[in-house]
Amino acid sequence: MNENSIERLSKYKSSLQKLKTLGFLKVFSDNLADALGIQSAQVRKDFSLFGISGKKRGGYNVEDLLTSINTILGKDRIENVIIVGCGNIGIALMNYRGFVREKIKIIAGFDIDPSRMAKVEKIPIYTMEKLKDFIHAESVKIAIIAVPDIAAQRVADLLISYGIKGILNFAPIKLKSQGEVVINNVDLIQEIEKVIYYANAMDDDNGKES
Amino acid sequence: MNENSIERLSKYKSSLQKLKTLGFLKVFSDNLADALGIQSAQVRKDFSLFGISGKKRGGYNVEDLLTSINTILGKDRIENVIIVGCGNIGIALMNYRGFVREKIKIIAGFDIDPSRMAKVEKIPIYTMEKLKDFIHAESVKIAIIAVPDIAAQRVADLLISYGIKGILNFAPIKLKSQGEVVINNVDLIQEIEKVIYYANAMDDDNGKES
DNA sequence: TAGATTTTGTGATTTCATTCACAAAAAGGA
DNA sequence: TCCTTTTTGTGAATGAAATCACAAAATCTA
Ligand SMILES: NC(=O)c1ccc[n+]([C@@H]2O[C@H](COP(=O)([O-])OP(=O)(O)OC[C@H]3O[C@@H](n4cnc5c(N)ncnc54)[C@H](O)[C@@H]3O)[C@@H](O)[C@H]2O)c1
Ligand SMILES: NC(=O)c1ccc[n+]([C@@H]2O[C@H](COP(=O)([O-])OP(=O)(O)OC[C@H]3O[C@@H](n4cnc5c(N)ncnc54)[C@H](O)[C@@H]3O)[C@@H](O)[C@H]2O)c1
Numbered sequence: 194m195n196e197n198s199i200e201r202l203s204k205y206k207s208s209l210q211k212l213k214t215l216g217f218l219k220v221f222s223d224n225l226a227d228a229l230g231i232q233s234a235q236v237r238k239d240f241s242l243f244g245i246s247g248k249k250r251g252g253y254n255v256e257d258l259l260t261s262i263n264t265i266l267g268k269d270r271i272e273n274v275i276i277v278g279c280g281n282i283g284i285a286l287m288n289y290r291g292f293v294r295e296k297i298k299i300i301a302g303f304d305i306d307p308s309r310m311a312k313v314e315k316i317p318i319y320t321m322e323k324l325k326d327f328i329h330a331e332s333v334k335i336a337i338i339a340v341p342d343i344a345a346q347r348v349a350d351l352l353i354s355y356g357i358k359g360i361l362n363f364a365p366i367k368l369k370s371q372g373e374v375v376i377n378n379v380d381l382i383q384e385i386e387k388v389i390y391y392a393n394a395m396d397d398d399n400g401k402e403s
Numbered sequence: 404m405n406e407n408s409i410e411r412l413s414k415y416k417s418s419l420q421k422l423k424t425l426g427f428l429k430v431f432s433d434n435l436a437d438a439l440g441i442q443s444a445q446v447r448k449d450f451s452l453f454g455i456s457g458k459k460r461g462g463y464n465v466e467d468l469l470t471s472i473n474t475i476l477g478k479d480r481i482e483n484v485i486i487v488g489c490g491n492i493g494i495a496l497m498n499y500r501g502f503v504r505e506k507i508k509i510i511a512g513f514d515i516d517p518s519r520m521a522k523v524e525k526i527p528i529y530t531m532e533k534l535k536d537f538i539h540a541e542s543v544k545i546a547i548i549a550v551p552d553i554a555a556q557r558v559a560d561l562l563i564s565y566g567i568k569g570i571l572n573f574a575p576i577k578l579k580s581q582g583e584v585v586i587n588n589v590d591l592i593q594e595i596e597k598v599i600y601y602a603n604a605m606d607d608d609n610g611k612e613s
Numbered sequence: 614t615a616g617a618t619t620t621t622g623t624g625a626t627t628t629c630a631t632t633c634a635c636a637a638a639a640a641g642g643a
Numbered sequence: 644t645c646c647t648t649t650t651t652g653t654g655a656a657t658g659a660a661a662t663c664a665c666a667a668a669a670t671c672t673a
Binding site for chain 3: 195235238248249250
Binding site: 196199200203204207229265266267268272274281282284285286288289291292295297334335337358359360361365366367373374375377379380381382383384385386387388389390391392393395396 | 406409410413414417438439475476477478482484491492494495496498499501502505507544545547568569570571575576577583584585587589590591592593594595596597598599600601602603605606
């Protein structure tokens with residue numbers, strides 16, 4: 194149950210969804226391995242780790258496999274999510290159709306700024322005063338933080354105190370979680386810096402070789 | 404020079420920037436280790452890997468360390484970046500002030516849709532016809548892809564053929580790179596799925612314990 | 614100046630993920 | 644029915660990254 198195998202599960206799912214729309218009925222560990230650029234043993238190990246088994250010589254049934262993975266990832270039901278901070282990135286996420294397709298439903302936005310209170314794609318935006326009651330009323334477990342970095346830790350603490358169990362954070366600081374809460378920090382600046390570093394490193398290598 | 408050490412370099416940088424504004428002059432591997440939640444030996448190994456050395460008993464000079472890391476990450480100059488696909492996420496990124504602060508300058512957007520051609524934060528948006536000449540004229544090396552998934556591979560191939568060396572991709576497909584090009588796929592759905600999985604897993608654990 | 618203390622730099626060790634490799638099961642011929 | 648082929652499932656081997664642990668250097672104390 195390490196982080197990598199969960200990530201791969203997401204990727205298997207995405208491959209399988211494509212196979213399914215193409216009408217494929219079964220799939221071999223080898224096919225999925227090729228799709229992700231890994232070894233077939235890895236695929237089978239992952240599945241065995243989560244108690245998924247196939248048929249020797251028959252591979253895995255696409256439909257069944259997809260169902261199993263969806264269950265593991267909690268995608269057998271719609272997950273309600275809220276966004277705190279409805280600025281550039283918050284609004285972009287609210288507008289994103291891809292979430293709905295994946296059973297991730299943004300049910301509300303929250304912002305400190307009263308001028309943000311317009312609806313986006315039928316999703317209401319509320320003031321921060323409503324946050325506590327809303328989380329309780331809708332038993333929301335997952336939140337996205339898209340506020341400026343100075344406000345992020347405070348918002349996180351607030352969310353956790355109201356019962357949120359999982360946070361996806363876009364502010365470029367490493368949020369500290371207290372207790373049984375998952376925090377996933379997405380740092381886009383770091384992601385670009387990685388690209389820049391490797392692009393430069395490759396260019397330098399080429400310079401050396403010539 | 405593995406991927407993890409580059410990521411950590413970004414994180415050291417961000418910690419150091421904060422220390423610098425607080426007026427700190429020196430820092431020990433232990434301090435940075437605490438900030439990132441790792442072991443101090445890891446910090447020293449990372450630095451030694453990139454030829455950065457400190458003083459025994461004196462630690463590292465914050466200013467010098469920051470300069471060294473910035474040089475390694477290519478942050479000693481402004482990196483010009485373009486965005487292809489000026490929809491929700493593309494525009495959000497163009498509006499983001501954090502990039503400028505980190506010497507990442509979005510110098511233009513490109514889109515297939517003529518109705519997108521308005522400027523955003525002084526950044527011009529052009530049609531796809533201008534893409535080739537612009538990349539050559541400005542010798543752009545880095546691009547961000549924010550087009551729908553069906554178009555993403557085609558856009559990537561185009562960018563690579565025009566000389567782009569590094570791509571940050573937001574479309575939820577794994578882009579294949581040909582040749583000496585870095586592609587970093589950011590999959591936000593996968594990031595939320597991870598949060599949902601662990602949040603559910605924790606809840607289940609708690610149920611078991613009680 | 615001598616001895617104690619702190620912190621780096623790195624070889625040795627441990628930990629953990631991935632790949633290898635093969636027995637066992639299933640299916641397809643002949 | 645028996646032999647061949649394919650593919651799974653997993654224990655063993657490998658590989659990579661993180662941690663441990665300590666000698667050497669620098670500074671501090673008296
Ligand atoms: N825009 C991007 O493309 C982008 C990219 C990477 C990271 N980020 C990060 O995401 C976060 C948001 O960026 P943005 O560009 O959307 O900023 P933004 O200024 O457009 O939006 C921030 C929103 O948060 C609200 N806010 C401020 N303090 C708040 C609080 N205490 N409680 C609730 N709401 C509050 C503001 O009213 C505003 O609407 C920042 O931390 C930024 O660093 C943004
Ligand atoms: N919006 C989000 O929050 C979000 C989150 C995660 C991932 N993504 C991904 O990012 C991508 C963009 O999402 P979005 O919500 O901004 O979509 P969007 O539809 O708002 O924007 C896409 C833009 O790309 C342009 N475009 C389409 N085909 C093109 C082509 N061949 N060349 C150039 N431009 C082209 C369109 O005209 C449009 O302006 C998608 O792949 C999406 O899956 C978006």
